[in-house]
Amino acid sequence: CIVKWVPNSVQVARALMQYNLAVAYSNRTEYDKALTALTESSDKVGPNLPVQMYYLKLYLDLKQGNKKEAVNFINKHFNYGSRN
Numbered sequence: 001c002i003v004k005w006v007p008n009s010v011q012v013a014r015a016l017m018q019y020n021l022a023v024a025y026s027n028r029t030e031y032d033k034a035l036t037a038l039t040e041s042s043d044k045v046g047p048n049l050p051v052q053m054y055y056l057k058l059y060l061d062l063k064q065g066n067k068k069e070a071v072n073f074i075n076k077h078f079n080y081g082s083r084n
Contacts, residue, residue: 015044019053026060035060054078 007013018041025034038060042053054077061070 011044012046015041016050018044019056022056026056026063031060031064035064 007016018037022034022037022041025031025037034056038053038056042049042057045053054073058070058073061067061073
């Protein structure tokens with residue numbers, strides 16, 4: 001689901017700051033830390049995540065060589081069927 005990139009509560013604002021931390025970790029190639037921070041932040045935001053969080057998850061999966069997990073993630077969240 002695509003939602004506005006504007007926090008509506010303190011908890012969501014903190015989660016978005018934690019997302020920014022995940023981005024910083026990924027820029028430093030600390031992908032495990034980035035994935036941990038992203039997972040924690042998405043748990044705080046709730047079921048409707050900003051699209052940027054989906055993109056970062058895909059990026060981290062691909063950078064870590066988890067092609068199958070990335071394809072499953074695309075199929076689950078974007079309803080796109082792929083044969084590979």
